[in-house]
Amino acid sequence: MNVIHGVIYGFLAWAFARFILAGFYTVEQNERAVKTVFGRAQRLKNLTTLDDPIASMLRLDEKKRYSFPQVKVIMPGGPYFKLPWERAYKASIAVETVNMAYDPETPTANRNGTVLEAVTKDHLNTGLTGQIRYQVSERNLYAYFFGVTNPIAHVMGYFVSVLRERIATFDAPVNKNTQGTADAASVEGISINDLRKNLRDLNEHMDRECERSQARYGIRLDASLITGIDPPPEVESALAAINTAHNQVSSDISLATAAADQRIVQSKRAVEIETLKAQAEVEPLQRLTAQLADLKRSGKASLDSYVRNVKLEMLSRASRIIEEVKS
Numbered sequence: 001m002n003v004i005h006g007v008i009y010g011f012l013a014w015a016f017a018r019f020i021l022a023g024f025y026t027v028e029q030n031e032r033a034v035k036t037v038f039g040r041a042q043r044l045k046n047l048t049t050l051d052d053p054i055a056s057m058l059r060l061d062e063k064k065r066y067s068f069p070q071v072k073v074i075m076p077g078g079p080y081f082k083l084p085w086e087r088a089y090k091a092s093i094a095v096e097t098v099n100m101a102y103d104p105e106t107p108t109a110n111r112n113g114t115v116l117e118a119v120t121k122d123h124l125n126t127g128l129t130g131q132i133r134y135q136v137s138e139r140n141l142y143a144y145f146f147g148v149t150n151p152i153a154h155v156m157g158y159f160v161s162v163l164r165e166r167i168a169t170f171d172a173p174v175n176k177n178t179q180g181t182a183d184a185a186s187v188e189g190i191s192i193n194d195l196r197k198n199l200r201d202l203n204e205h206m207d208r209e210c211e212r213s214q215a216r217y218g219i220r221l222d223a224s225l226i227t228g229i230d231p232p233p234e235v236e237s238a239l240a241a242i243n244t245a246h247n248q249v250s251s252d253i254s255l256a257t258a259a260a261d262q263r264i265v266q267s268k269r270a271v272e273i274e275t276l277k278a279q280a281e282v283e284p285l286q287r288l289t290a291q292l293a294d295l296k297r298s299g300k301a302s303l304d305s306y307v308r309n310v311k312l313e314m315l316s317r318a319s320r321i322i323e324e325v326k327s
């Protein structure tokens with residue numbers, strides 16, 4: 001009888017510890033939780049991610065595939081209680097930083113997660129280094145917990161595919177103000193140079209393209225920072241030589257352009273000076289014409305008087321007068 005009582009008391013103690021004490025849980029400050037009942041997450045009415053602004057980044061064909069229900073998010077605090085048929089899923093929403101070459105499923109890939117390889121449009125196999133920051137999206141926890149098996153692996157694969165596609169098709173933006181100079185100084189298809197000069201544009205493009213990851217996988221890519229683009233060692237020296245020649249050509253063209261611009265400015269200045277001189281010579285004649293026209297309108301006597309006064313002034317300045325003698 002005592003044995004039976006001991007078994008019963010032991011079972012009751014185990015059930016109390018298993019289903020009562022273990023039913024209490026807390027959520028840390030940097031965590032969010034979702035509770036399921038018989039495997040079904042607690043949802044917010046009939047709302048889906050398509051009702052959230054994060055879905056505006058999705059294409060039309062993606063909205064059908066990535067329509068996840070919105071779930072009730074358990075905020076930090078506690079203790080909370082869950083019944084034996086309920087389960088709480090927790091996730092940290094802290095911002096994480098990883099190497100962009102990191103492969104969650106195969107850590108030894110990409111040179112042990114240090115260098116990501118990509119092919120440029122001129123068929124050079126280049127190595128990329130950098131970091132990405134990501135954060136679990138509180139607004140799409142269903143996709144993170146239940147949408148895909150390994151969300152970070154999906155996000156990294158998505159990021160790598162977008163990046164490699166961009167590297168393979170990258171064209172440097174052309175400055176319209178220097179298009180002629182750029183065409184004259186350019187050398188044939190060195191895309192690595194273009195990539196290095198436009199790292200900021202490349203990073204901004206990656207940020208824009210990866211905005212959809214929040215609605216697709218429940219992970220928001222906070223930022224991507226590509227810090228290095230290195231060509232294969234066997235072409236490094238050749239590329240350095242090409243860059244040196246390219247810089248020399250660019251320098252010569254810049255000097256020639258500056259000299260030509262200076263000559264053009266000097267020519268324009270000379271034309272302006274001669275034009276002002278001609279205007280200075282014409283201006284008195286135009287004023288004299290206007291004055292004579294006014295005197296003529298005043299009468300012949302006024303015009304004759306003006307002519308006589310001019311003659312007297314000229315005679316007063318003359319040192320010798322030659323007069324024709326009529327025979």
